[in-house]
Amino acid sequence: MKKILFFLFFCTILSAQKTETIDLSKSIRDRSNSVKTFTVIDQRPNKEIGSVMYHKDQVNIAFENSADKDLQDWFYKENKERGNKDFVLLLENIEIIEDKKEKSSIGKLKLTASTFIKKEDGYHFVYRKDTAATVSSRVTPYLAQSLSKKITLILADLIKNSYQKTPWEYGLPESELKDYAVVLKEKLNILKTDSLKDGIYKSYYSFFTHNPEPGFVIETNKKGVATRAVKGDEKISIGNCYAFVYNGVPYKIIPVGYVEIFRDEEGLFIEVKKEELFPENSSNVVFIGGGVAGLIGSIVGTIAVSAIDASAAKKRSAMAGTEVSLDHLTGHYILPENFGKTK
Structure with a gap:
């Protein structure tokens, strides 16, 4: 039984x-x-x-x-x-x-x-x-x-x-x-060097291995916004790059312009708001010759200027940003939990 x-x-x-x-x-x-x-x-x-x-x-x-x-x-x-x-x-x-x-x-x-x-x-x-x-x-x-x-x-x-x-x-x-x-992280020059090479980095890999496009010089417009990189007759829009370094300071290209890249013991990160990485109406933001158009004068539009223009930097510093890490293996964003959600 x-x-x-x-x-x-x-x-x-x-x-x-x-x-x-x-x-x-x-x-x-x-x-x-x-x-x-x-x-x-x-x-x-x-x-x-x-x-x-x-x-x-x-x-x-x-x-x-x-x-x-x-x-x-x-x-x-x-x-x-x-x-x-x-x-x-x-x-x-x-x-x-x-x-x-x-x-x-x-x-x-x-x-x-x-x-x-x-x-x-x-x-x-x-x-x-x-x-x-x-x-x-x-x-x-x-x-x-x-x-x-x-x-x-x-x-x-x-x-x-x-x-x-x-x-x-x-x-x-x-x-x-x-x-x-x-x-691999221990091998990356960008995480170890104290002096960054000025220039444009067309891919995440060239940025993390610290190899800018040779011979290109970054140009800015009258507002101090980096617009393009030039080598003789060859011109590359900043908006077509992954990142760039200007006067020794690194910047990450994002949909509405660019923001400064910071470094700590964990790696590289940027400070942004959700609407800066994922603008609801991206058609209002366009790169013209590498410059930002459509939002200049708004809070979001000051992002591209903030790193070079002191008054714009002060205006943006009042915005509550969130640390978003850059994945050294893919170049992608590592978004923190509940990114962009209000309490």
């Missing part, structure tokens, strides 16, 4: 657990046919992804076989022609939890993964995704399916973007991959 009851109980438990398999069907075609091999290194401390509830059933989100096999099969199925690059996808974390509310649930996904090109001297960093996503049962009852799709979309975006990016010049041994973010 006890055996029968145990069997029935075991069957009930199994029936209450279901699996949502991650559907790796989105295209990750390498249109330049540059990749020869595709390797996955799964260094996640926990290989289990997580689960959410659907009615009374627990639904686990999982790869069909294993992360490394499924992701490698995904690439080779999509890409029949080969190039000469040895591509490496490093999985650092994929985690799903469910936050149960009184009348609904929110599925929360955290995903961190990076790409490298393996060469004779080691692994060269290419790109990274360190992101989070949420899905509410108020929007869809199929939390597991939606979260599974988000995993696929994030990984596909990481892989496809990596095809076009230039690998970093620093090669890392495989033993340092687990700490690659720290190791």
Whole structure:
């Protein structure tokens, strides 16, 4: 009798657990046919992804076989022609939890993964995704399916973007991959030098490695706003750059102009308001020859002038800004929690 009851109980438990398999069907075609091999290194401390509830059933989100096999099969199925690059996808974390509310649930996904090109001297960093996503049962009852799709979309975006990016010049041994973010940070000249090189930096990588475009001199208009960089007959708009350094002071280009970049023991950061990074009506802000037009005279419009013009700087100093870090691996903003929300 006890055996029968145990069997029935075991069957009930199994029936209450279901699996949502991650559907790796989105295209990750390498249109330049540059990749020869595709390797996955799964260094996640926990290989289990997580689960959410659907009615009374627990639904686990999982790869069909294993992360490394499924992701490698995904690439080779999509890409029949080969190039000469040895591509490496490093999985650092994929985690799903469910936050149960009184009348609904929110599925929360955290995903961190990076790409490298393996060469004779080691692994060269290419790109990274360190992101989070949420899905509410108020929007869809199929939390597991939606979260599974988000995993696929994030990984596909990481892989496809990596095809076009230039690998970093620093090669890392495989033993340092687990700490690659720290190791690479220690190599960046912009975080160590006391004297910055004046000029324009067209990409985040050139900025963090402290390599301005050679020969360009920054020009300002009558209001003291940096407008462009000039080298002979060649002119580059400030608005087309990632950052620039003028009189030894670094500035980050943002949608409404530019702001000063600061440095502390953690890295680089800027002080901005949400509407400066994400203006609701960006059509009112345009760069004309690298200068800012459309908002000059308003509080936001003084941003571009603030670093050079003393009166504008005083006006903007009264604005409540928030520290936003610059990710040394991607150049992206690392937004603090509740960024831009009022209490």
